Amino acid sequence: MSHTLRPALCVAPVDTAADVKALRAFAHQVAYETGRPTVFATHTDHDVRDYSTVYVLGDITTLRGVVPCVLMGEALVAGVDVFEPLDEAVTCPCGIVLHYTRPYADERGEVFCAECTGESACAWCGEWNDTEDLAIAEHGNAWIPLHDGCLDGIRRATSTEIVPLVTA
Numbered sequence: 001m002s003h004t005l006r007p008a009l010c011v012a013p014v015d016t017a018a019d020v021k022a023l024r025a026f027a028h029q030v031a032y033e034t035g036r037p038t039v040f041a042t043h044t045d046h047d048v049r050d051y052s053t054v055y056v057l058g059d060i061t062t063l064r065g066v067v068p069c070v071l072m073g074e075a076l077v078a079g080v081d082v083f084e085p086l087d088e089a090v091t092c093p094c095g096i097v098l099h100y101t102r103p104y105a106d107e108r109g110e111v112f113c114a115e116c117t118g119e120s121a122c123a124w125c126g127e128w129n130d131t132e133d134l135a136i137a138e139h140g141n142a143w144i145p146l147h148d149g150c151l152d153g154i155r156r157a158t159s160t161e162i163v164p165l166v167t168a
């Protein structure tokens with residue numbers, strides 16, 4: 001089980017308000033599927049090496065817009081995994097449907113989600129997190145999966161002006 005919490009980075013066109021809304025929803029779904037913090041890029045000021053994976057909303061070859069193209073290019077140069085959406089949604093035996101994240105396949109070809117392989121973790125305490133029960137808090141341009149209890153603790157311990165957490 002790995003608790004390195006390098007977040008994922010989601011890229012998509014950000015030319016219009018509707019584009020940004022779609023990107024934000026895309027990143028929320030990736031956070032849900034992975035159980036990991038997920039950042040969405042509205043500008044190019046990210047070091048792609050800080051991220052585990054770059055997810056592209058759509059086809060790499062027809063991606064438009066400066067922000068997603070620059071970041072995708074930097075990720076490819078840096079050797080960071082760049083993933084397009086799955087051709088077909090994959091359903092884990094636990095019921096989670098994966099649209100973007102690569103499922104883990106065992107030697108018999110059975111596929112499992114991040115939660116079932118123990119990869120899904122609370123960003124606050126690092127403990128395993130049941131994807132179905134996690135709270136996904138929004139902080140700036142990031143979605144952060146947390147235990148409900150940990151989210152409450154953060155809210156009590158931190159000024160909301162410093163950590164403007166919004167739960168989806």
Ligand SMILES: [Zn+2]
Nearest residue numbers: 092094113116
């Ligand atoms: Zn599962």
Ligand SMILES: [Zn+2]
Nearest residue numbers: 122125147150
């Ligand atoms: Zn926790």
